[in-house]
Amino acid sequence: MTYKFDFASVLAQWPLFLHGAWLTIKLSLAATLLGLLIGTLCAIGRGSRNAFVARACATYVEAIRNTPLLVQIFLVYFGLASVGLKVPAFVAAVLAMVINVGAYTTEIMRAGIESIHRSQIEAAECLALSRAQVYWHVILRPAMERVYPALTSQFVLLMLATSITSQISAEELTAIANRVQSDTFRSFETYAVVAVFYLLLSLMMRGLFWAAGQALFTRRRKLGTPL
Template identity: 50%
Template sequence: MYAFNFAPVFAAMDQLLVGAWMTVKLSAAAMAIGLVVSVVCALAKTSGPRPLRWLVDAYVEAIRNTPFLVQIFFLYFGLPTIGVRLDPNSAALLALVVNFGAYGTEIIRAGIESIHRGQIEAGTALGLSRLQVFRYVVMKPALRTVYPALTSQFIYLMLTSSVVSVISATDLAAAGNDLQSKTFASFEVYLVVTGIYLALAVGFSAIFAAIERAVFTYPLSR
């Protein structure tokens, strides 16, 4: 019978926590930058010139219909052939941003298109500038509509980030792989790693729920 031994895993818990922190940093940075990419691309799809809409469509379709692992390999192993070399963590961040941006574009586009045209015309009639109309009449209600989908996408992104360990990015999965190679305690190591990912997902879900209650539960006119 197999004798479970968690002692070496707990002894190296600091290594796993450093990896978990890197996972959080990579995911948070990817979401922040990817959200900007998503908003810009969504605006291009909804109100940009036709060539720009085609370009964004091509980007979204290419990312949504190819494996994330292949995207990472392309950025890390493919780009050096044209002189662009990225370290593992930078390549991981870029891959996460590109991936989140594509999915986020469609989420935010749906939110923008959910705003009735009459509301935009009413904002213009009240003397609001185009920027004010976009900020208060379009973007804020749209974000409230798509907020649950965006936060779910972030959780999915954070969990998917475990794939970046294949290019030696120093995330939680990579820390677990390294620890397993030293201790050969596969079951114990990956059980603890699974528990950490679960704790991160549940923790961020709670944080996002609190933000939703604080930011999006009052009237938009406030």
């Protein structure tokens, strides 16, 4: 039995694929920015002297890292609906992904923060730097610089994980692929095209993160340290 490949009928749906790719980019961008913010705040919270704050952040991290992303998406989407808050699939997807990536980012940033030697902080305090200046110039920025490759990989994985949001009808790439293959009955060709889209998006994201790292971390660029 021979199978004849036919990409023409699939590629004819390119506007749908572009729409799905654009939604995937928006999901990834929103979740990356908000997840980085939440992760950084929780990483600081885990090192807080306030036992309640530290314990609350630790509980959040452990609860999210030990449950599947798909279950978290269902909890947000159907959970909000059950209490009368009907939100679009896109909003529910962003919320679930922010909550998820925030927990992983917390641990990555915590590792970076803990790598900063106490003597550096004490030296900054001796120079009469404000608390905000110490956190930004001595703790957060150097910490992020040290864990930047790990952050980059985590956010690229997040972009790939957007495919799961098709389960709540978010019209991203995988959801579009499901629709196209049901119309054309060309499953292999459809998912092959989508795989190429995801590969291109991954390469694009890595390139953007590399460029951002070159701009933000000039010391690493001068030393030739990989980002």
